[in-house]
Amino acid sequence: MLKARPNQSDYPRSHTDRVPGRTSLAGRLTASLETKAWLNVELTNVCDLHCPLCITGTGRNPEPQGFMDFDAYRTWLRAVAPRVEAVRFLGNGEPTLHPRFLDFIAETAALGLPVQVGTNGMHLPPAKALLASGLSALYLDVDGVTPEQHSLYRRGAELTHILSSAKSLAAARPGRRPELYFLTLLGRHNEEQRPQFLELARTTGMDGIVFQLLADEFYAQEGQTSSRWFGRRHERLAEQDCVWRSSLGMLNWRGELQLCQMGPYKQGCFTKHHAFANPDPLVTLHSAEFRDLTNRCGSFPFCRGCQCRSFERLSETVLFSKRLFLRKGLEKLLRNPGVYLLPSRLFSMLRQYRWDRS
Numbered sequence: 001m002l003k004a005r006p007n008q009s010d011y012p013r014s015h016t017d018r019v020p021g022r023t024s025l026a027g028r029l030t031a032s033l034e035t036k037a038w039l040n041v042e043l044t045n046v047c048d049l050h051c052p053l054c055i056t057g058t059g060r061n062p063e064p065q066g067f068m069d070f071d072a073y074r075t076w077l078r079a080v081a082p083r084v085e086a087v088r089f090l091g092n093g094e095p096t097l098h099p100r101f102l103d104f105i106a107e108t109a110a111l112g113l114p115v116q117v118g119t120n121g122m123h124l125p126p127a128k129a130l131l132a133s134g135l136s137a138l139y140l141d142v143d144g145v146t147p148e149q150h151s152l153y154r155r156g157a158e159l160t161h162i163l164s165s166a167k168s169l170a171a172a173r174p175g176r177r178p179e180l181y182f183l184t185l186l187g188r189h190n191e192e193q194r195p196q197f198l199e200l201a202r203t204t205g206m207d208g209i210v211f212q213l214l215a216d217e218f219y220a221q222e223g224q225t226s227s228r229w230f231g232r233r234h235e236r237l238a239e240q241d242c243v244w245r246s247s248l249g250m251l252n253w254r255g256e257l258q259l260c261q262m263g264p265y266k267q268g269c270f271t272k273h274h275a276f277a278n279p280d281p282l283v284t285l286h287s288a289e290f291r292d293l294t295n296r297c298g299s300f301p302f303c304r305g306c307q308c309r310s311f312e313r314l315s316e317t318v319l320f321s322k323r324l325f326l327r328k329g330l331e332k333l334l335r336n337p338g339v340y341l342l343p344s345r346l347f348s349m350l351r352q353y354r355w356d357r358s
């Protein structure tokens with residue numbers, strides 16, 4: 001359970017300065033100079049599907065299962081909000097299973113923070129309630145164009161039900177809010193259907209589709225890429241930064257701040273030996289040790305083979321609207337001004353987006 005801070009005055013001034021309602025001019029100036037970043041939040045590590053590469057789906061998660069405490073989240077979020085660019089609800093569980101899922105979105109949106117949700121789509125709330133919550137974007141796992149193909153990886157899921165919920169949501173929303181996307185894992189078993197995935201996303205009313213590479217482990221053939229389509233990108237992979245390097249880490253359902261979603265499970269509870277030592281995630285977030293570890297994301301021994309290192313090269317977002325394509329590109333450039341200095345990074349970042357005119 002996420003613990004509330006016992007006494008704010010115990011913390012250095014720079015921390016309390018960022019708490020809404022207690023801000024000083026110096027604190028606000030400091031906060032405004034800090035770079036904002038994504039915060040990832042695991043509302044639960046419970047899920048009813050059985051995806052074969054997922055530690056939750058395969059019952060390999062060594063952590064106790066549970067749901068995040070809403071009041072503790074609210075306290076913590078208000079404290080860190082000035083440093084947060086947006087919040088993503090994801091993690092080693094299905095966020096929509098949280099009984100207060102909509103409250104978490106509404107609470108976050110009320111602070112003016114964009115909220116994204118990644119979901120298997122089996123338990124979406126009614127469209128009207130979801131629209132009223134203030135959600136900014138929804139990423140729906142769709143790994144097949146037929147129910148059989150979808151459940152090859154998303155074991156236990158029903159594609160017909162997912163598409164029906166997605167259609168209702170797309171039809172009920174005014175304009176393009178929330179943005180709606182398929183999140184599709186491509187591999188040898190479904191990459192030939194790429195055009196059909198685009199068609200399915202269009203007819204379901206999505207704004208686009210994010211293709212990611214299904215890990216080689218699914219095919220149990222080490223040393224080979226699982227996808228011909230991604231093959232050339234895969235071959236060119238060099239040492240990349242990890243995408244989690246530019247985030248504030250992941251707040252797990254117990255209220256502990258992890259460096260990333262994967263690390264603790266890849267080789268022991270790595271982060272527990274470091275940042276988890278303090279029960280207050282706010283103290284962890286501001287510690288020099290946590291910042292230092294975040295800067296090293298992607299270079300730890302257990303990072304070998306982790307796809308988060310090469311995420312930008314191994315994913316592609318196809319957007320159906322020119323306006324959305326331009327907006328996304330611009331947003332991304334503004335968020336990462338440093339890439340101007342490195343043409344290869346700029347190119348790599350821009351080619352992640354594609355506008356599909358068909």
Ligand code: SF4
Pocket residue numbers: 047048049050051054055056057058091092093094120154
């Ligand atoms: S839907 Fe997500 S959380 Fe659930 S088993 Fe699959 S990968 Fe894991």
Ligand code: SF4
Pocket residue numbers: 242243244259260261262263266296297298299300302303306307308309
């Ligand atoms: S590359 Fe390393 S730090 Fe990054 S997500 Fe993977 S395991 Fe975590």
